[in-house]
Amino acid sequence: MFEDPLFWLFVGPGLLLGLYAQARIKSNVAKYSQVPTPSGITGAEVARRLLDAKGLQDIRIEPVEGELSDHYDPRNKVLRLSQKVFYTPSIAAAGIAAHEAGHAVQDAKDYFPMEARTFVVPLVQLASKIAPWLFVAGLVLGMNWLTWTGVILFGSSFLFALITLPVEFNASARAKELLARQGILGPDGIEQVDQVLDAAAWTYVSAAVSAVGVWLFYIFMLFSRGGGASARR
Template sequence: MFFFDPLYLVFALPGLLLGLWAQMRVKGTFSKYSKVRLSRDASGAQIARYLLDQQGLQDVRIEEVQGFLSDHYDPRTRILRLSPDVYRTPSVAAAGVAAHEMGHALQHSVGYAPLQIRSAIVPAVQFGSSLAPILFIIGFLLNFTTLAWIGVILFGVAVLFSLITLPVEFDASKRAKALLTSSGILHPEEVKGVDKVLDAAALTYVAAAVAAVGQLLYYVLLLSGGRSRD
């Protein structure tokens, strides 16, 4: 049966290994720079508030949210949510994560196209991600090719989301680094630490995109006759 096909590992393994490595780097780098206290003794929440106000985004609220690295910006409510380790801690790691999420708020305010596209396809991704594998498996096993291709197309939307996420995240980090440097809120050595934290975090998005593309290619290979159903 196709879901036991060893060939699947050829497509899935690169994303899996890259994802494991990325997670190790993120945890290790964040842990390391969480112990490096900022010279200005400003928490992640304070840094985010300062940068938001500096960019005229006083209407964006900052809230604390539970979880480890659960930080995110919600464009629907214009709320920047920071995890406790970021919200409360005056560390290099917290500064980097907070500034990165602030970068998303800035993207939203200026109408950054990739962010708008990603936000627009979120409902389709949420719907398709759960339904796509079911449709593909049923269609493939019952030799109902049209249904299987519908599953592939729905999964393709999720892959598109992963790919669009890359420029969104890279740009947010770029904005964060630039603002932290130009504002003078951090010393140059502290900005170098932020670079390492954000570069490590970026790997997780690359890994997710590689894994999604690999799975999509495997589905397409099966349906295009490149692999037997036996």
């Protein structure tokens, strides 16, 4: 598969976009990690303040190992921040912490796209494991229905990436609104946070492009082998 030029034709755009997104987010996070918050408030303090303002005092905030490993765990109601975000009083830390707090607010308000993403996670994980086996088995055994089942399951990754887009964009919008409403950052600070979060958004866009590229590659490969025509008969 990796030796096939067509694979890179389909998947390459997403990979290149992903490299661009990673370079951009690292650059912007590094830049605005050097810019302090006006009041010297750390990422953990930002998250706590925003959550409390929304009546979410029951949500814990914990430091976690790793770089850019920040995430909200909706099952355990825990907001986990990387140590650089948790302990650092910077614009980048405030933006990232506010973004994760935005996910907690989504959870509290039963934001449908987030609920849908949480629901499909185990299904996507299972589908990604069995899809390649079904696809290959279908080709070897000449069973087009089995091959197409594998192709359809490959599409679950694209579905997950697609659902992720509104979840992440909405969390960023909530983050900027909360930061402004609570008076943590002024207009200049919000604009700087926007650059950090906008860079992060490109990683989710690239994931969606990559997922659809892989899916289209398998569909193309199946039709090129005559599977599409056979399946219609």
